[in-house]
Amino acid sequence: MEENFGTDNKNKARFRAAMTFLILFILPAGSWYFMSSGLNYRKKSQSELSDMGKVGAFExxxxxxxxxxxxxxxxxxxxxxxxxxxxxxxxxxxxxxxxxxxxxxxxxxxxxxxxxxxxxxxxxxxxxxxxxxxxxxxxxxxxxxxxxxxxxxxxxxxxxxxxxxxxxxxxxxxxxxxxxxxxxxxxxxxxxxxxxxxxxxxxxxx
Incomplete structure (x- = not known):
């Protein structure tokens, strides 16, 4: 029983460590990736726009x-x-x-x-x-x-x-x-x- 109890504690500790790593490192990295991708996409879209001149006069x-x-x-x-x-x-x-x-x-x-x-x-x-x-x-x-x-x-x-x-x-x-x-x-x-x-x-x- 004591051996099982010790194993359970180790498993819980590993789970907490894994979750901490996920929250502190993996999720922020993923968020940065998607934000960076979105920013790059917007920059590409902006680069396709140019100044072709003003609209001609009309009424x-x-x-x-x-x-x-x-x-x-x-x-x-x-x-x-x-x-x-x-x-x-x-x-x-x-x-x-x-x-x-x-x-x-x-x-x-x-x-x-x-x-x-x-x-x-x-x-x-x-x-x-x-x-x-x-x-x-x-x-x-x-x-x-x-x-x-x-x-x-x-x-x-x-x-x-x-x-x-x-x-x-x-x-x-x-x-x-x-x-x-x-x-x-x-x-x-x-x-x-x-x-x-x-x-x-x-x-x-x-």
Whole structure:
């Protein structure tokens, strides 16, 4: 019995020593590893952002007849895309942007700009609803005033292909990157990089 008692004490002591080692050394090392990995990932994501120049000057009306301009948008992060003339393609584009919008739906300083063909505010509002753009305070469907969307996309936002390009604009109205709307990987990267450039601010409705 005494021998068993001594063995039990030794086992308990070994267990306590093992737990102490785990708590003091293994867990902190693991935490450091994950924190370091997260920091390195963030640095890599930041390194992919560049300054492609400022947004060009413009004044255009949206679906609520609000005049949208770089001056109005300063201090906000903007996600910019162009809506196709083809309704089927347009719906796919809106569905892709909607997934990004959902991630920042309650965020004050993120806005979404979807440029489309010239039209009146009333018609834009009808079209926005048909496409599924219902958050008129955060997501603007904007009349370009011209049929040449490629000219506007290149001149203002450095988007070479308005059918697929999505631009990220920071709070100083600098173009930071252009993404491919058809790539799941790039759209996921867009969400991550919005979070990097967004300023600290309150959530909507709080």
């Amino acid at each position: 255009m009306k949206n679906q609520t007849n609000l005049t949208i301009s770089p001056e109005l948008l300063k201090g906000k992060v903007a996600v910019v895309n162009f809506i196709s003339k083809d309704i089927a393609t347009a719906k796919k584009q809106v569905a892709r942007i909607a997934k990004v919008h959902q991630s920042f739906d309650n965020t004050e300083d993120v806005v979404f700009l979807s440029f489309t063909l010239p039209d009146t505010a009333n018609n834009l509002l009808v079209r926005a609803n048909k496409l599924g753009i219902t958050d008129n305070k955060q997501w603007y469907l904007i009349s370009t005033g011209t049929e040449d969307l490629t000219y506007i996309s290149k001149k203002l936002f450095h988007i070479d292909n308005p059918e697929s390009g999505v631009a990220l604009i920071d709070t100083s109205m600098s173009i930071r990157r252009v993404y491919d709307i058809n790539s799941n990987k790039e759209m996921g990267r867009l969400v991550e990089q919005i979070a990097i450039v967004i300023p600290e601010q309150p959530r909507r409705g709080m």
